[in-house]
Amino acid sequence: MYQEFAYYYDALMKNVDYQEWTNQVERIFNKYGKKPKTIVDLACGTGGVTNVLASRGYQVTGIDISEDMLFVAREKARKSGLKISYVCQDMAELTLHRPVDAVLCMCDGFNYILDKDRLQKTMNRIAGYLNKGGILVFDISTYYKLSSILGNSTMADNNEQLSFIWFNYFDRESGLLEMNLTFFDKQGRMYRRSDETHVQRAYTEEEIRELLQASGFSEIAVFSARDLNPPGKRSHRAFYAATV
Template sequence: MASYESFARVYDEFMDEVPYEDWSNYIQLLIDEYNIKPKLVLDLGCGTGNITELLSQKGYDMIGIDNSEEMLMIAKEKARDKKLEILYLNQDMREFELYGTVDLVISICDSINYILEEEELLEVFKLVNNYLDPGGLFIFDMNTEFKYKNILGENTFASNNEKCSYIWDNYYDEEEQINEYNLTLFVEEENNLYRKYEEEHYQKAYSIDTIRNLIENAGLEFINAYDAFTMESPKDNSERVYIIAKEKTK
């Protein structure tokens, strides 16, 4: 899985147009829709903690897990500055460990797409099932194959500001259903000099049917799938979907 080692330094700079508050409100809408009252929430693939913080401010006790130590350092600094008590753990979601169970697990901003093998994704779902309280929910989002094929694949994106710039090349392999991101960063350091960093990241497209089978094989109950930020079923041109699963075995 990608660690965003260089990108961690400028991640929030380039993600400043993401409406995180709207995203957290949508998670709250889903929580209310399924009538659960979570107290302790686990955020898998929390990155620099943008969603984690917003849910903490809504009154939830939050645990954030990410495999990038650099991302978590930034998340911890932001939490300290805002006086938020959030437990951040540097772990891989494919083998994470907790001291106890949680009421709700979330994974937002296509973290699930970084799991490239179905067998490994099944392990993630099994761990989620293991650490969910009876009747607890699992809410996560995914980029769709439509997005990789028609929006990202074979396209180049670029951004520039006073502190940093990036060039983001995409290549989608339809047979493997994997999108390769080649990221070139230019980050300002001392004396108006810029250092160049290069990173490669990979994400896999999963069909909803595949996700349903993996969820059920993990012992969870597949509840629903939504076109992102709506309460409608996914469409052929949905770019992001949300999946709702539930713990049912304990």
């Protein structure tokens, strides 16, 4: 996952407002009365949120499992003159030199951890690397979105430069959503085709709360994507926060 797709990711996310996404994170920091200085952004991808955080003065490390996503992230940071350490790591095996004040995992990062035990292990490691009073903030696609909106649907977009077709299959038993992506990228007079399969796991709020508690987190709260109200039954995205 996130090999060739890494180079299309920013084009597909062009309508995502990462400033606003970061505002939501800061709203949550404020609600908890936290003023973190050091932040690790897990599953940072091409650095959408990581770069905004660095430009707002936080000391940030971006971690991702995909070298291709990190390649794009590093290029963007270099062009913007931002000093960010980008590290290739599987977040389930998180290893840091020193603890940090906050850990983030934005835009579905935890949905990519397909196994509940592995997500538990990830949360355990995060808890172990947070300073006392540190905060974890993450957002995931909700069970409703993966099962009922994306699940068993086909999505497509047809632009002059980049077109894609996206076949999705949701398995209720495993809670896994398989997304088969095909891209056609214009190169001269031809289109170059590339294919990738992505799998995400749908987690219920109950499951996430249980996992956080088992990792020793407290003050667990769930927010909508835009404000500090709880998400609705049909919300597509939920932000979670918890402290150690």
